[in-house]
Amino acid sequence: MSSYAVPELKIYRNTWGTELYSCDYKQVLPELHRLNYNGIEVSLGALKSLTENSKNHGDFLSTLKDNQLDVIGIVYTNWEDFKPNTYREMSVTQHLDNLKKEMIEITEKCKPLCVHINIMSGADNWNLQQQEEFFGEALKLQSNFRVTSSHETHRGRSLFNPSLTEHLLKKFPDLRITADYSHWIVVCERLLDPAYMKLFASHVDHIHARVGYDQHAQISGDINDSHWREERDMFQQYWQQIWEEHFKQKRQFTSLDPEYGPVPYTQTDPNRNYEPITDAWIMANSELKRQRMNYEKWSKSKEKNE
Numbered sequence: 227m228s229s230y231a232v233p234e235l236k237i238y239r240n241t242w243g244t245e246l247y248s249c250d251y252k253q254v255l256p257e258l259h260r261l262n263y264n265g266i267e268v269s270l271g272a273l274k275s276l277t278e279n280s281k282n283h284g285d286f287l288s289t290l291k292d293n294q295l296d297v298i299g300i301v302y303t304n305w306e307d308f309k310p311n312t313y314r315e316m317s318v319t320q321h322l323d324n325l326k327k328e329m330i331e332i333t334e335k336c337k338p339l340c341v342h343i344n345i346m347s348g349a350d351n352w353n354l355q356q357q358e359e360f361f362g363e364a365l366k367l368q369s370n371f372r373v374t375s376s377h378e379t380h381r382g383r384s385l386f387n388p389s390l391t392e393h394l395l396k397k398f399p400d401l402r403i404t405a406d407y408s409h410w411i412v413v414c415e416r417l418l419d420p421a422y423m424k425l426f427a428s429h430v431d432h433i434h435a436r437v438g439y440d441q442h443a444q445i446s447g448d449i450n451d452s453h454w455r456e457e458r459d460m461f462q463q464y465w466q467q468i469w470e471e472h473f474k475q476k477r478q479f480t481s482l483d484p485e486y487g488p489v490p491y492t493q494t495d496p497n498r499n500y501e502p503i504t505d506a507w508i509m510a511n512s513e514l515k516r517q518r519m520n521y522e523k524w525s526k527s528k529e530k531n532e
Contacts, residue, residue, distance in 0.1 A: 412441065484510045
């Protein structure tokens, strides 16, 4: 028998999309607790918006505590919250300066509730020398913080494709990633072989559990619809590989965020005045339930086999 337990599954909800339920954190946070979330994932921009430009910041933290919710902070080195028409070219040094500034601010604003930081880092159009320069310095900077942090695999960012990410992980073995594989599926325009994806599993700290397909980073309609069976089963294999690694690493918990988002991630119907064809709030909560069940099933198999 194994001398250590299966990690606890903690599920976080990105505040992006919670406005579909309510814009009032006094309503959203208790509802997240009721739905069995363990915390929120929030950027500095979203935090300011939720607290009316920090006016209600103290009460916001108290409401989180009252509802037993932790925080995973989101920081950006450029192009904050992907706001339209705000992207601009920046040097590696500027990205690093922004990383330091935002990591200091998010840890200060969310202490002691911040358990991890998800970093939207770098740029997809940097050459290899720039990528290596950035991550070499970023890892030094990250080591100065008590809170762990990982870089997200995301379009528009440094880790936008698997081959570059593979190179950087070999160059920097201490580089940790947030696995949002839906972006890679779009970039590569195909579902990726689980045997290949296993290369990344041991480097993952946090999962963005959103099923995508070869032309879009988010499926539409009912997650459980048979139409999406191939994508759903493939992503589950990717995520379970990470659970296996976290078990081997003897982690106390493993975390994921069912990060289904509103328009433009949610597709629209041109025949209904471009109304969303799916409710992302419902999709995220459905994925939460699905992953709770899947993790319980996987955990029982581990306990039996160990």
